Amino acid sequence: MKKFYALLPFLGLFLIACEDDTPIDTPDPTPIEYTSGTADFSNYVAIGNSLTAGYSDNALFIDGQTASFPNMLATNFALAGGGSFEIPFMADNLGGMTLGGNPIAGNRLILSFLGASPSPVPVEGQGSTEVSNKLSGTYNNMGIPGAKSYELLAPGYGSVTGVAMGTANPYFARFSSSESATVVGDAVAQGATFFTLWIGANDILTYATGGGTGVDQAGNIDPSTYSRNDITDPNVFAGSLDFILQSMTANGADGVIANLPNVTDIPYFTTVPHNPIPLDEATAAFLNSVEAYGAYNAGLAQLQQLNLITEEELAQRTISFSPGEGNAVVIIDEDLTDLTGFNPDLINMRQATEEDLLVLTASSFIGTLADPNNPTSINGVAVPLADKWVLTPEEQATVETALTAYNQTIAGLATAYDLAFVDANTLLNQLNNTGFQQADGSIVDATFATGGGFSLDGVHPAPRGYAIVANAFIAAINTKYGSNLPDVNPLDYTGLYID
Template sequence: MKKNFKLYIGLAALALATSCKPSLDEFEPAKGSADFSQFIAVGNSLTSGYADNGLYLAGQRVAFPNLMAEQFKTVGGGAFTSPFFSEAEANGSGYLRLKGFDENGSPETEFVPAQAERGKNALGNPLYTKHTDPIQNLGVPGMRLDLAFAEIFGSQFGNPYFERLLPENQVGKTTYMQYAVSQEHTFFSFWLGNNDVLGYSMNGAAATDDPTKTMISVAQFTQLYNAFINGLTAKQQKGVVATIPDVTVVPFFNTVTLQMINAGLAANPATANLKLLIKTKTGVRPAEEGDLFGLTFRANIARFGQNGYGFSPLNPIEDSAVLDKAEVAEVLQRIKELNAVIKQVADSKDLALADVNAFLNKVKAGYNYNGVHISAAFITGNAFSLDGIHLTPIGNAVVANVFIDAINAKYNSKVPKIDVSKYGGVSFPN
């Protein structure tokens, strides 16, 4: 019996020791053929952590490249610094905060004042606290691919978020493209092109002299995208590029609907028999299904009926306030064409491709991601912040994983993915 007892103990110990060894199927982080030691992130507001209609410290901290950089540390990634506002300037440029809900259940927001303004330019627009130390998160809110090649965009009359990153001797003399490609790097993420379509869409595709509200041509996009990527890969660096999302998937364009507007008109005896009239490029017509109204259209609704606004053919909803269905088709076609360019460049340069467009199209109707429900619904969808365009912490974590999936697939890497359940959506009032 004693011998058998010792034998059982020995077998049990052996089994325990064997079970503690990692199996061949367990995930062990590995860099694959990529070198993550010097990672930089090139992009716009999405890259910077802009959220809730502002750039502020809490949003900056959860920007998707910052989350990626933490994962890269398990596979040889180095330091990754962002141009954070200080704790004393945590409100940054100011941002929207959810205050509560009215008696109809509609959200009410308030604007948290800025804390990081260092002054104004000659036009009275804000200039933000400088941050000229070396950084790796190069995301600049409002950055477009075309304006990334314009020196004026880095001046005090250009983009204040880019201007704050430049030493005084480079202000107005350095393009964003030059700034980005000059940063030492072994790996990069690149997500530009969104604003080259989004600004046009948010302005109802209306004619304008504002360069931030025009839509880039395919020819110009092709030339500039290739030039930028050529600069970033001049030393054979590897990286990941991302597609441009479908603008119709974001809450900004799917929260205030024609159905909702018509229901409001029908509930009021004074407007029950009226039709909403919109101005299009081909003339004035009744609003139809497929026309998109922005999240900010609530302000227009408050003006309904004033001097016939919205109901008279002499005072219809202005072109800039509606993306009509013909313009929607135009924008979606352009996004398709631009994404084809992005995919072609990724293939030619042997870069990873994060197809955010395809992923967010799945999210639009609702999607369970690792046990967390996300959708394009305003506030309740978890993925998008109070401006209806930019990401919540959960949204950033999910998008970071889309990038990581693409990187792992392309470079045979094993970068651990992020546990999105650790992150929140829109912050509710206490």
Template structure:
């Protein structure tokens, strides 16, 4: 597997001198194929507008910053469109390469992550982009709004709620879609709309602090966006919503991250003996009272029994989807809804720094995930995962139906691309995967893409355009982005 960190190359120039002998050699020219001119058929790329969320903005490594914006897939596309009379592409650039916002001399949104040799860590620097200050420029082509859900893009006044849109909105009461329409696009991309509609729920472990957008709300919003962008018969590309739970934010921490020796496992089991006995007693009583079948009771007891052994162990979690024994019989109200994780559960990336810490520094038995169960926010259970996938599939049904019914719209299947990348996807001389840090596709925050990942995304959009509209970006000379032109990591010295 390739190492995706920057690698410096030392070039040595060696000179040979002779009075009598000419040591120069004729240069060997690299064999080049014939140039293929770009042909975009009847596409009008003179005014390209991009609408979407954080991917569209170029968000990477947990922040938005200038270098990342310059590597956004819309900016990459615009550079290719310039080969076919594509016009200027203006972005609301941040003030620095630190990322985050500052207000009153304090960081109110943190700077970007960098790789310190051991793992992702926040840059120790103060942002210079002032919260609430308008971005330089009077009109923009990139309406990628980090954090935006589908209905936010059609909501009047969203600029007062989202500082990224606030930096570029035409007014405090503007809608993203109306400002985008005002640019009178001849071509557009509408990408990753719907991702944030499930992402907040998933990253919070389904703890109720953020909810999944109902498909009916998504449908109305997405249709309004498409209608608005195609008002002047503009053509464009829309994208499916990827299954976000395939991203390393959800796949990097194993369900069984706790190593124990035999003696410690025995001690932990002794501490849970009373709980295990109470569970058996409670379900036995439910069976005896005719309130549950023996088979159902046995299954729930097996699911809820806490058992550790020497080796790697699953963590203990609170699962509100387990039977609430107290609601059935108040005598069992003291029994919590506990179980250990299985391979079907997804521990979120921040849990890696929390599991194994002490809830009470003075109590060595209060190990989070072992003696102290993990709260809902640290894990996406199988039930919660199913809710994310169900909503994503519903969103994609709508997106695909719109693309199939409109000759002016091409479809790029980001979901299929992410599934492929989970096993390795080829980009020039690289095989990119979704592994955190080393995979090359996903940035250090475990959710957003690297610069090279956005270049791959741009190429997939160009492929979709060729397939739908008959253009030839995929075969034209310099028609596609080159992997080596885009980074996978940014140096901490870049400010």
């Protein structure tokens, strides 16, 4: 202790000396010098559909457009010589559109907590985006919600007059250079030095979200004969993509192209279970009785005894219910053998299995009464779900076949045109299965409404999900062109808009 006291005078002198010294400034770390490598980001143009436009929550609106992955890329490109990035902004944050004052698109979705459980509902208000109020100038974000691959080449796709006739796209009509313009033509006219291309999802998606009610047009190379929910012929897709890339690279522009995710991995198909129906004992007994499905089951059994259907088909089509939770919904399945020639009551229906994918929008009415005056008229039980509400295994296989062909084309053209390549299919698979861990330890995944990766429409990413997409593009660009662009921080963006 005496030795400690003896040191005190020296400690005091040391402290006084420190007080007299001028504080030493710690130099800032050497700033990172970002470079574009061999790429030229000075004039960046993004081409695609709703995924490029920043569409989310079932609408296009200002905040969503600002949080589009191309705008995130453009912000980073500016660190390495990138120029301005012009966006054809909607008029407000509601998302609705009118044509001649008549509504043609609804407002964006928000999560409502007013009911028994939280559910997506359109935000209230009258949208102020009028399609006929043409924007002037050119726009770097050429993402057109709803566009299919071949439609980017179609003259008149941006015609205001054509919107009313159903031959044009209202989002492109707002800023197309003329009534006869094409999306590709307007993109090429900007003289891009760098571009991104992500197109083709809608060539499959509309078939899938329509529950497979469209037609697989493989073998039909005339898209003018297609309906909206049809799957595009792979050769039409390949030819459209090749033309776009040939046009965009003609003056030496570099770029990056992304393949297509498996649409059946999105929350639109993974949220609603196949067996969501609870039943009390009396209702289950009635449904199994001869007055309901008992007669249907007996008719099937009779056909099997006559060897007109197999035991396997009998088991597949037999419908039964139990008291309690976990009853599978009854669905119409057009892929089943048509038995109505033997018995008009034996329509193509069965109970769903784990392999069936019920669409998200079916959740709004499954379990409700089709007839409020009939307590047994339960949608999905006594009233089968129409084909459009379910993507069956056979329809999923059709989607998978087209997706495989499209992605082979994209990978091949990426090599042929010496472009950077983004494997969006693997990206979405990871988002769906394990998610992406963030710096704060949180996980961004594809869980509907709470995962942060997808918006409330169950199809399009939320801003946080778009940030993950942007990082995949940045990684591909850095690898291909030797740039050193930084990642986007997904936590800087919302996983769910809260109003």
